[in-house]
Amino acid sequence: METEYAKPIQYYLVFDSDFLNMNQLLNKTLNINFIKYQCLNCGLDKKIYRQGYCKSCFFEIPQAADWIMKPELSKAHLDVEDRDLAFEKKVQLQPHIVYLANSSSVKVGVTRKGQVPTRWIDQGAHEAIEIVEVPNRYLAGITEVALKDYVSDKTNWRTMLKNEVEDENLVAWRDKLKTYIPEEAKPYFIDSNTETEIEFPVLQYPKKPKSLNIEKMQHYTGVLKGIKGQYLIFEDETVCNIRGNEGMYVSIEIS
Structure with missing residues (x-):
């Protein structure tokens, strides 16, 4: 939808x-x-095998490559091809956001800048905030991996749908996690934004x-x-x- x-x-x-x-x-x-x-x-x-694709397409097309789910595997910034370098450059070499979203609990995630706030809506988050805005998918991926040691990267869909979610101070979470951001991504830290609140029908x-x-x-x-x-x-x-x-x-x- x-x-x-x-x-x-x-x-x-x-x-x-x-x-x-x-x-x-x-x-x-x-x-x-x-x-x-x-x-x-x-x-x-x-x-259908996964992600809406049949098995043969899933293992062949760039839209289903491993870096889609694991952005830290992105290599287009190194001019290295996975399945289709032109496609990978188009998607990976654009601004990406690392964010915190509260859907079942506070989680960290990655999305292209143009997908804000759509990504948060799709995850059922009732509040979210950007942490860093980086120029490519790789930097976003390694930042997410680093922060996963301190905050979840998964949504519990049952908890989200039951609406058993407590409000969190995401600005405080953002500031607390700043110290764990990789050195390559620290210059892109966002320190002046506020939470986006989302209401569902x-x-x-x-x-x-x-x-x-x-x-x-x-x-x-x-x-x-x-x-x-x-x-x-x-x-x-x-x-x-x-x-x-x-x-x-x-x-x-x-x-």
Whole structure:
């Protein structure tokens, strides 16, 4: 789903030639039916392996290379190719942000500057702050690795969806972590910003969220009660991770 920063966040489910504002569907019944697979790269009806790609595409295309999930492995700044140097330079050699986000607890993360605050919204964070802004993905990656010794780099999706999250002073966290930033990245430390607060369109949080596996179930019907992160939250406490189901071709009926 694409998002728009507003109070609350506006969510849009994008189709080939149209889009749907999901906020308008709160309290509506959705009927979701699995139709087929559709790899995000080749478009073929092949079983999805990871990240919305079939197995062959996942191990071939630059969009699924190891440096995507582990930015510290980036090498474009050294003019070293992994799978496609032109693509890697385009993505890696641009400003990146290392940030703190509070979704299930305080975590550290990396994103391209142009993905702020979209990345925070996708993670279901209700508050976030930038720590450093560096000129390439590698510097962001080694900074994240260094800070992972002192703060988590993972989100507990169940805690996030239950909204069992305490407010944190992210400015204080930022200042406390400054000393652990690698020397190469310290000149890029941001010391004059404030937290960004995020409000999600949720009418009812689940107490015991259960994940929808549409591939296995084939169809599901439920009343939409909220959207947080990239999750649809239903009245029966079923939750559907839209990002996690990329590559699944489905039909959605509204009643």
